[in-house]
Amino acid sequence: MERMKALALLATVGPMDGPEGRSEPAGCSLEATKAGDLAAFELLMRQYERLVLVTALRLLGVLEDAQDASQEVFLRLYRNLNRVGASGNLSGWLYRVTVNVCHDVDRKRRVPAPVEDAAGLAALTADPQRAAVETERRRALEMSLRMLSKKERAVLVLRDLEGLSTEEVARALGTTEATVRSQISKARVKIRDFLERYFRRRA
Amino acid sequence: MNCSDWEERIALHAGGDLPPTETAEVERHLRECAGCQVLASGLKQSLAWLKEAHAEPLAAAHFSAVRARVVAELEQKRRPLWRWAWSYGLAAVAVALLVMLVLRPGRTPVRRTPVVATNHPPVVVASEPVVPPPPHRRVARRVVRANVPDTSSGEPLIVKLQTDDPNVVIYWIADRKKGD
Numbered sequence: 330m331e332r333m334k335a336l337a338l339l340a341t342v343g344p345m346d347g348p349e350g351r352s353e354p355a356g357c358s359l360e361a362t363k364a365g366d367l368a369a370f371e372l373l374m375r376q377y378e379r380l381v382l383v384t385a386l387r388l389l390g391v392l393e394d395a396q397d398a399s400q401e402v403f404l405r406l407y408r409n410l411n412r413v414g415a416s417g418n419l420s421g422w423l424y425r426v427t428v429n430v431c432h433d434v435d436r437k438r439r440v441p442a443p444v445e446d447a448a449g450l451a452a453l454t455a456d457p458q459r460a461a462v463e464t465e466r467r468r469a470l471e472m473s474l475r476m477l478s479k480k481e482r483a484v485l486v487l488r489d490l491e492g493l494s495t496e497e498v499a500r501a502l503g504t505t506e507a508t509v510r511s512q513i514s515k516a517r518v519k520i521r522d523f524l525e526r527y528f529r530r531r532a
Numbered sequence: 533m534n535c536s537d538w539e540e541r542i543a544l545h546a547g548g549d550l551p552p553t554e555t556a557e558v559e560r561h562l563r564e565c566a567g568c569q570v571l572a573s574g575l576k577q578s579l580a581w582l583k584e585a586h587a588e589p590l591a592a593a594h595f596s597a598v599r600a601r602v603v604a605e606l607e608q609k610r611r612p613l614w615r616w617a618w619s620y621g622l623a624a625v626a627v628a629l630l631v632m633l634v635l636r637p638g639r640t641p642v643r644r645t646p647v648v649a650t651n652h653p654p655v656v657v658a659s660e661p662v663v664p665p666p667p668h669r670r671v672a673r674r675v676v677r678a679n680v681p682d683t684s685s686g687e688p689l690i691v692k693l694q695t696d697d698p699n700v701v702i703y704w705i706a707d708r709k710k711g712d
Contacts, residue, residue: 367603367606367607367610370603370606371599371603374598374599374602375595375599378595378598378599379590379595381598382590382594382595382598383586383590386590387586392594396594396597396598396601399598400598400601400602400605403598403602404602404605404606407602407606463585466581466585467585470578470581470582470585473578485582488547488549489547489579489582489583490582490583490586495549510540510544510549511540513543513544513547513549514539514540514541514543514544514549515540515543517543517546517547517575517578517579518539518540518543518575520578520579520582521571521574521575521577521578524574524577524578524581525574
């Protein structure tokens with residue numbers, strides 16, 4: 330939880346260190362990239378790749394789709410460097426574009442992704458019984474996420490998984506804080522209800 | 533107030549999204565309502581599971597794959613200007629040369645003179661029936677090509693000219709260049 334909060338905080342304050350603790354501030358990379366330095370852009374990607382890919386994976390549930398979406402997000406970033414630089418909030422821009430691109434990918438997806446694929450973040454555990462329980466739980470969680478509307482899922486991912494504040498979520502999605510609060514509460518209740526029904530039936 | 537009216541606020545409370553005053557109200561209600569306590573604990577449990585399931589870091593290879601794809605695409609978009617510049621230049625020069633050739637002043641189309649069909653076996657062409665010449669004309673009336681050689685061998689062309697006077701026969705021998 331602390332790690333998520335820290336990452337989210339870094340993401341929202343603009344220039345930030347990469348997920349692997351690089352000290353190069355994003356501002357330098359951004360300026361160098363604007364000057365046409367591809368290596369600087371690669372450095373910029375390293376700093377924000379976790380934000381983009383993990384958010385995309387949480388929204389889409391399939392690693393390949395999330396990678397496609399991330400690629401598109403970074404290509405859009407490259408094309409809009411001047412505009413993004415002027416806005417001064419790169420992470421906010423990235424969250425917004427990631428959500429939009431993921432919605433596009435989801436719309437174009439002809440076949441719904443199998444739930445098993447959504448275990449991209451699954452941990453491997455040595456205890457087979459515990460692993461089975463975890464797999465079952467992840468499966469249920471992924472199914473519950475799929476029951477949400479796109480907007481509810483985006484709000485839930487940004488607020489509860491990415492750790493953004495209600496205000497930041499509203500800014501990223503271009504909506505109001507009241508709407509975010511309404512959507513996030515509905516999403517939480519839906520997930521809780523689904524999980525309760527799911528495990529009651531299993532029991 | 534019905535418990536369903538508390539649902540939204542309890543859900544917000546579970547994620548820590550309520551201001552302090554509302555938080556106090558919700559907690560007071562939770563102390564008094566067993567049903568809402570179940571709802572609140574279920575919400576907190578599902579949120580905890582959700583965060584736990586998504587807390588695992590992704591493998592570095594997944595990130596580097598995206599990075600590589602983006603860099604490759606950007607390099608590919610950058611390259612054509614340099615890679616194809618020479619070919620665009622070459623095409624422009626070729627077009628310019630073509631235009632110059634077409635618009636060259638004084639250019640007349642070269643027309644090949646019809647070549648006497650000499651590939652056929654030697655024949656003597658029978659002329660039209662002899663028309664009586666006007667009295668003043670003393671030149672040849674009939675032209676008989678004879679002994680037409682294979683021009684490909686470069687032998688001279690011999691043309692036999694018959695005049696009105698059967699005793700006078702004119703032979704015209706012409707050297708031909710090879711290939712004519």
